[in-house]
Amino acid sequence: xxxxxxxxxxxxxxxxxxxxxxxxxxxxxxxxxxxxxxxxxxxxxxxxxxxxxxxxxxxxxxxxxxxxxxxxxxxxxxxxxxxxxxxx
Amino acid sequence: xxxxxxxxxxxxxxxxxxxxxxxxxxxxxxxxxxxxxxxxxxxxxxxxxxxxxxxxxxxxxxxxxxxxxxxxxxxxxxxxxxxxxxxxxxxxxxxxxxxxxxxxxxxxxxxxxxxxxxxxxxxxxxxxxxxxxxxxxxxxxxxxxxxxxxxxxxxxxxxxxxxxxxxxxxxxxxxxxxxxxxxxxxxxxxxxxxxxxxxxxxxxxxxxxxxxxxxxxxxxxxxxxxxxxxxx
Numbered sequence: 049x050x051x052x053x054x055x056x057x058x059x060x061x062x063x064x065x066x067x068x069x070x071x072x073x074x075x076x077x078x079x080x081x082x083x084x085x086x087x088x089x090x091x092x093x094x095x096x097x098x099x100x101x102x103x104x105x106x107x108x109x110x111x112x113x114x115x116x117x118x119x120x121x122x123x124x125x126x127x128x129x130x131x132x133x134x135x136x
Numbered sequence: 137x138x139x140x141x142x143x144x145x146x147x148x149x150x151x152x153x154x155x156x157x158x159x160x161x162x163x164x165x166x167x168x169x170x171x172x173x174x175x176x177x178x179x180x181x182x183x184x185x186x187x188x189x190x191x192x193x194x195x196x197x198x199x200x201x202x203x204x205x206x207x208x209x210x211x212x213x214x215x216x217x218x219x220x221x222x223x224x225x226x227x228x229x230x231x232x233x234x235x236x237x238x239x240x241x242x243x244x245x246x247x248x249x250x251x252x253x254x255x256x257x258x259x260x261x262x263x264x265x266x267x268x269x270x271x272x273x274x275x276x277x278x279x280x281x282x283x284x285x286x287x288x289x290x291x292x293x294x295x296x297x298x299x300x301x302x303x304x305x306x307x308x309x310x311x312x313x314x315x316x317x318x319x320x321x322x323x324x325x326x327x328x329x330x331x332x333x334x335x336x337x338x339x340x341x342x343x344x345x346x347x348x349x350x351x352x353x354x355x356x357x358x359x360x361x362x363x364x365x366x367x368x
Contacts, residue, residue, distance in 0.1 A: 074338050078312060080319050106341075110313055113344075116294045117314035119189035125202045126184065129209060133177050136213050 064088045069099045077103070077110055172216060179225045180209060186226070186315045187233060193310040194237045196299065204241055208233040227317060230325035234307070297347035305340030312337055 064072075069092045075081050076089050093100045180187075187208070191201035212232050219228050298306055304326075311322045312333070319337075323330040 071338075074341055075334060078319065078337065080334065109345075113294055113298070113309070114314050116291045117189065117193075117298065117310060119185060119192050121184045121188040121205075122198070122202065125188065125205065128202070128206060129180065129184070132206060132210065133173070133180065133213070136173055136176075 063095075064092050066092075066096060066099055069093070069096070070102065073099075073103055073106060077107055175222065176213060176216060179229075183226055183229070187229065189314060190230060190307065190310050191233060191237070193298070193307055194234070194303070195241055200241060204233065204237055207240065208236045211236060224321070224324065227321040227324040230311065230317075231327060234326065293348060293351045297344050297351065300347055301340055301343055305336050305343065308333055308336040309340045309344070 069089055072081060072085060072089050076086060081089060093103055184205075187205050188201060191204040191208075192198065195201045195204055208229065212229050215232065219225065298309070301309070308322060308326065311317045311325055312319065317325065319330050319333045322333045326333065
């Protein structure tokens with residue numbers, strides 16, 4: 049990532065930088081940031097186009113991975129387990 | 137006349153020898169046992185797809201995944217008394233599933249030798265370090281991800297990229313991203329600190345991006361690859 053800071057410097061005095069935002073991105077998408085960190089992250093997103101588009105892409109990719117990663121247990125497995133549990 | 141000692145008489149004091157008495161059914165115990173089985177069965181049914189999905193992510197083979205799930209469920213039933221909080225059934229059984237995999241299937245799993253990552257590293261600085269190592273083409277795309285690239289990423293590209301990840305990253309992403317476990321639940325399922333889950337999620341996803349980028353380059357989907365083809 050370039051060292052160029054994409055932030056609007058008018059907000060720089062109370063804003064996290066792009067590096068810090070990117071480091072927090074995945075935890076944010078997973079709902080794992082505490083309130084303060086989440087607010088800092090969202091504040092940065094509100095005026096950094098680059099980080100915002102990156103976050104949107106990561107969110108879409110996560111959704112895509114969720115769809116592609118879901119599996120359906122085969123019917124044979126369901127029958128097998130029903131018989132197994134019935135014998136418990 | 138045979139006189140039985142008090143300790144050999146039926147406990148209900150009917151006078152009959154204890155050894156001959158059919159013990160009355162303890163309704164409370166029987167009800168409790170039924171509740172355990174009902175509880176267990178219901179939770180297995182509700183979460184079977186998730187258990188199978190993680191098993192498939194671990195083993196890479198459908199038949200092995202089915203056997204792994206069956207083994208884990210059998211072990212889970214015998215170890216039900218170790219479940220302290222019934223609301224934590226999912227992470228509890230995921231942990232049993234993974235332990236079964238480690239003890240029974242990992243050595244049979246045919247996977248390439250994996251890069252070992254330092255799990256003691258919290259992962260801070262992972263993403264920025266990763267980006268600093270990447271090419272200018274990737275970084276330009278990273279800074280301005282193109283919808284066209286994303287739309288053209290195929291299901292098999294994602295599946296291949298996931299399967300290429302080290303096992304620890306792969307299963308963590310499956311648990312959190314796909315099956316929706318919190319970091320706390322995933323930590324319990326994997327038997328690792330919460331910070332390790334966070335680190336694996338960061339590193340795993342950045343590695344995934346790298347793999348998808350490589351696939352896109354090979355397929356001519358990236359801007360630089362397209363330009364090369366145009367110039368040819």
